Amino acid sequence: MKSIVVGTAGHIDHGKSALVQALTGTDPDRLKEEKARGITIDLGFAHQTIDDINFAFVDVPGHERFVKNMLAGVGGIDLVVLVVAADESVMPQTREHFDICRLLRVPAGFVALTKADLADADMLELARLEVRELVAGSFLEGTAIVPVSARAGEGLDAFRAALVDAGRNIRGRASHGVTRLPIDRVFSMKGFGTVVTGTLVSGRIALDADLVVAPGDRAVKVRGVQVHGQRQREAIAGQRAAVNLSGVEVDDIERGQALVTPGAFEETRLADVVVEVLPSAKPLKHGARVRFHQGTAEILGRVALIGPGGPDRAVPSAAPGSRAFARLRLEARAVLVRGDRYILRAYSPPVTIAGGLILDPKPPRGAIRSAAALARSQRLDFDPASGDVDAAEQRAAVVMLADAGAAGLPLTALTSRAGVDPRNVQARAEALVAAGEAVRAADVLVAARLYAQLKGGIVATLTQHHRAQPLSEGLPREELRDQLFKRGHVAVFDLALADLAAANTIAGRDRIALATHRLALSPEEERARAAIERAYRDGGLKPPDAASIAAATGVAGAVADRMLKLLQRQKVLVRVDVLLFHDEALKQLKAEVAALKTTGGAVARIDVATFKERFGISRKFAIPLLEYLDRERVTRRMGETRVVL
Numbered sequence: 124m125k126s127i128v129v130g131t132a133g134h135i136d137h138g139k140s141a142l143v144q145a146l147t148g149t150d151p152d153r154l155k156e157e158k159a160r161g162i163t164i165d166l167g168f169a170h171q172t173i174d175d176i177n178f179a180f181v182d183v184p185g186h187e188r189f190v191k192n193m194l195a196g197v198g199g200i201d202l203v204v205l206v207v208a209a210d211e212s213v214m215p216q217t218r219e220h221f222d223i224c225r226l227l228r229v230p231a232g233f234v235a236l237t238k239a240d241l242a243d244a245d246m247l248e249l250a251r252l253e254v255r256e257l258v259a260g261s262f263l264e265g266t267a268i269v270p271v272s273a274r275a276g277e278g279l280d281a282f283r284a285a286l287v288d289a290g291r292n293i294r295g296r297a298s299h300g301v302t303r304l305p306i307d308r309v310f311s312m313k314g315f316g317t318v319v320t321g322t323l324v325s326g327r328i329a330l331d332a333d334l335v336v337a338p339g340d341r342a343v344k345v346r347g348v349q350v351h352g353q354r355q356r357e358a359i360a361g362q363r364a365a366v367n368l369s370g371v372e373v374d375d376i377e378r379g380q381a382l383v384t385p386g387a388f389e390e391t392r393l394a395d396v397v398v399e400v401l402p403s404a405k406p407l408k409h410g411a412r413v414r415f416h417q418g419t420a421e422i423l424g425r426v427a428l429i430g431p432g433g434p435d436r437a438v439p440s441a442a443p444g445s446r447a448f449a450r451l452r453l454e455a456r457a458v459l460v461r462g463d464r465y466i467l468r469a470y471s472p473p474v475t476i477a478g479g480l481i482l483d484p485k486p487p488r489g490a491i492r493s494a495a496a497l498a499r500s501q502r503l504d505f506d507p508a509s510g511d512v513d514a515a516e517q518r519a520a521v522v523m524l525a526d527a528g529a530a531g532l533p534l535t536a537l538t539s540r541a542g543v544d545p546r547n548v549q550a551r552a553e554a555l556v557a558a559g560e561a562v563r564a565a566d567v568l569v570a571a572r573l574y575a576q577l578k579g580g581i582v583a584t585l586t587q588h589h590r591a592q593p594l595s596e597g598l599p600r601e602e603l604r605d606q607l608f609k610r611g612h613v614a615v616f617d618l619a620l621a622d623l624a625a626a627n628t629i630a631g632r633d634r635i636a637l638a639t640h641r642l643a644l645s646p647e648e649e650r651a652r653a654a655i656e657r658a659y660r661d662g663g664l665k666p667p668d669a670a671s672i673a674a675a676t677g678v679a680g681a682v683a684d685r686m687l688k689l690l691q692r693q694k695v696l697v698r699v700d701v702l703l704f705h706d707e708a709l710k711q712l713k714a715e716v717a718a719l720k721t722t723g724g725a726v727a728r729i730d731v732a733t734f735k736e737r738f739g740i741s742r743k744f745a746i747p748l749l750e751y752l753d754r755e756r757v758t759r760r761m762g763e764t765r766v767v768l
Contacts, residue, residue: 124172126350126362127290128322130181130197130229132220133206138237138273140167142206143180145273146282147171168320168363170351174287179351179363181322183220197223199305199322199418201293201361202286203232205254205263209242209270212250213257219475222401225261226478227464228508231289232263239270239278296360300544301387302326302334303458304364305418306380311373315347319376320365321419326384328366329357335385336368336376338456342385343368379420381458388460389539392453395483395500398426398467402444404476407467409439414473415453417465417481424453426467430497441477448482448500450491459484461519461542462507480507483519485540487526516543516551521560524570529577529611531567564614577619580607582628585637593643594685596692597636634692642689651678652686659696659705664712664740664748669703700747712738712748713757720767727767729758 131139144150149169167182181200197203203224207217224232234254236247251268258264267285271278308320328334332345347367350358358364366382381388400407409428414421428439429448441447463481468474482503490496502522505515519541524532534552537543543551552568555561562574584606588598598606600620608616623629630638644652654676659666667675673683687703690696696703719727729737735745749765752758758765 124175124177125290125295126177126179126359127202127293128179128181128200128361128363129202129204129286130200130224131183131204131206132197132217132224134208134211134214134216134220137206137208137211137214137217139206140182141273142204142235142237142271142282143167143169143182145276145279147180170363173283176287176290177351177362178286178290179322181363197227197229199324200229201231201296202289203229204286205232205234205258206237207234207250207254208238209236209247209250210238213253218257218403221257221261221263222403222475223466223478226399226401226466226475229262231266231293233267233269233285233289234258234263235282236268236270238272238274240272240275296323297325297544298327298359298361299546300325300360301384301538302328302332302382303384303388304328304366304382305420306336306376306382307378307419309373309376309378312367315367317368317371317373317376318365319368319382320363321382322363323358323360324418325360327357327359328364328382333385334382336371336380337383337388337458338380338390340385340390341371341375343370343382379418379422381418383458386535387539387545388458389484390456391459391484392456393486393488394451394453394457394459394481395429395486395503396449396451396465396481397446397479397500397504398441398449398477399446399479400441400443400477401475404443404469404474406440406442407447407477412470413476414468414470415451415457415465416468417457417459417463420457422453422455422457423470424451426451427491429491429500431494432492448497448504450486460538461540480505483523483540485536516541517554517558517560520551520555520568521570524555524561524568527569529569529573529608529615531564531569531612531615532561534566534568562615562618564612564618567612567614569612569615574615574619577608577611577615578623581619581623581635582637585629585635585640589637589640594648594689595636596642596689597631597634597640600631600633600635603635647679648682648686651676651682652689654678655683655686656690656695656705659690659703660707662705663708664704664738664744666702666704666708699751702744702747704748709751713752713755716752716757716767728764729767730764 131143133139147169168180170177170179183197205221207213236250239247247270254268269278269282269285271282303325304321304323306319306321310318312318328345328348330345330348334343334345335341336343345366346369348355348358349365350362398407407426411426413424413426415424427450428441429450432439459481461481461484465478465481466475467477469476482500499522502518520537523541534548537548537551538545552563555568556563559571561568562571581603584603585598588595604616620629620635627638629635655672658672658676669687673680691698695706697706697709719729731745731749734749735742753760756768758767
């Protein structure tokens with residue numbers, strides 16, 4: 124069955140709650156104070172099925188003091204009924220509620236002229252004229268204006284027909300997307316525990332689902348789901364739901380938080396936005412403190428206008444009726460995604476002044492009063508209703524790739540930040556790669572331009588290194604990364620090396636060199652290398668002292684140092700403690716000691732004295748060699764002896 128969330132909007136005492144009760148039989152005013160005072164203070168809820176459409180009504184307060192409560196309910200509605208009392212016509216809160224619905228881009232609605240039994244024909248016609256004037260040029264222009272009286276029961280059939288007519292054309296919400304339920308009520312039920320309610324704006328909530336209460340990242344499990352008072356296996360997008368949670372207490376959750384899929388949304392204090400200032404508002408000044416409303420959350424913050432300042436250095440502002448780009452700096456964390464709509468109210472007095480669209484919920488910190496920052500916002504700008512969503516997502520991803528730099532953009536950020544449907548993430552990544560905008564390394568995207576620079580930098584750095592140190596076999600892998608890509612994602616660096624190796628441009632694993640690089644030893648160096656290697660080979664387990672090798676072989680000291688380092692890099696010589704041994708001598712030692720186990724029985728032991736005697740060496744060589752055998756797992760020390768493994 125199709126589910127549509129209907130919100131009432133309008134001035135205080137214009138009959139919103141009475142109309143909902145007349146339609147559904149449910150009094151949405153649930154608080155004792157509401158019944159005593161005869162006004163709606165907080166959100167009220169009711170539902171009714173009409174012609175196979177389930178209408179969930181969110182009854183919002185009309186009093187100016189409770190507009191923040193109204194905003195907590197109106198963010199998830201599919202259809203608004205603008206309620207205007209026929210005997211009073213358009214009033215201040217009628218205008219503010221209408222402005223809010225228009226700024227939030229509520230997709231559909233119509234007008235109810237309530238208390239029609241209290242107005243004569245002339246009053247009804249005057250109210251119609253004023254309503255038409257109010258909604259001219261808006262989403263409500265040309266929609267039905269239905270006279271109705273909740274007290275007398277007049278016009279209810281026409282009202283129901285208008286509801287069904289408007290509801291037929293409303294598109295469903297994305298039930299296949301990530302789960303997101305902005306919480307508007309939190310309470311405890313005896314025998315059940317913590318329950319939250321809200322309108323599921325995307326995804327679905329099923330029994331035993333693991334979700335997160337955000338901001339805050341508190342993990343919870345779904346114990347039960349009700350939709351319109353009935354137990355269900357799951358709730359889907361577009362439905363109002365009550366969700367019983369385990370793993371959390373009532374005091375740990377509040378209105379303004381949301382139930383979401385883990386890792387699917389950004390928690391942020393910064394957001395780049397489009398801001399649309401109401402024609403009736405004052406100019407919105409750079410740095411103005413505001414009340415930010417999104418979903419069910421109200422957060423204080425400041426507006427910083429994006430773009431270069433004027434030559435007069437006056438405080439910039441966005442004029443009434445204008446559209447501008449801004450950065451919101453919030454005083455508490457919010458759960459936002461690209462494409463969310465929001466409302467701004469003045470800090471004091473708290474009146475609605477603007478609204479708009481989230482362009483980037485996690486922008487990079489930096490200067491925003493510049494032409495470059497303005498150009499960035501213009502590239503991010505889009506109209507969700509234009510049908511150009513794919514192209515807008517592609518542009519946004521390219522901008523965010525540039526922002527990410529060497530760190531790369533995780534694929535998960537395409538959903539949490541760029542607002543891409545999780546089902547389309549792989550296709551979006553492939554499209555970016557195919558367009559030459561990105562390179563993919565594991566689950567990270569990096570800008571193709573930056574990747575090309577990295578590969579070019581690797582080749583240039585190795586070329587310079589070989590020129591400066593022709594005897595070097597290359598740069599250590601991590602040293603190369605520290606020089607060129609220290610803050611970059613390691614998967615991107617590894618992919619660059621793999622691509623260059625596949626193209627036969629570089630070679631090596633631990634040490635990276637150009638594939639064309641060859642050691643170029645002078646005749647003197649060739650002789651020195653051969654003499655030093657021979658001296659260590661002949662020395663066996665009693666090698667010469669590295670400090671005196673130059674004199675022993677008749678080689679110049681500087682040349683001897685270079686050749687010793689070269690032989691170690693080539694793993695011909697191996698350092699054991701402070702001594703150098705020929706690799707062949709160590710291999711032979713390991714083989715001979717391992718053979719002791721065969722000749723000595725199941726448990727062959729060797730001590731320092733036996734080791735010295737067997738191999739004809741002094742303690743100077745014996746101790747480092749025995750410790751080397753321990754490290755190589757040929758032996759294991761047990762007290763004063765060693766067991767051959």
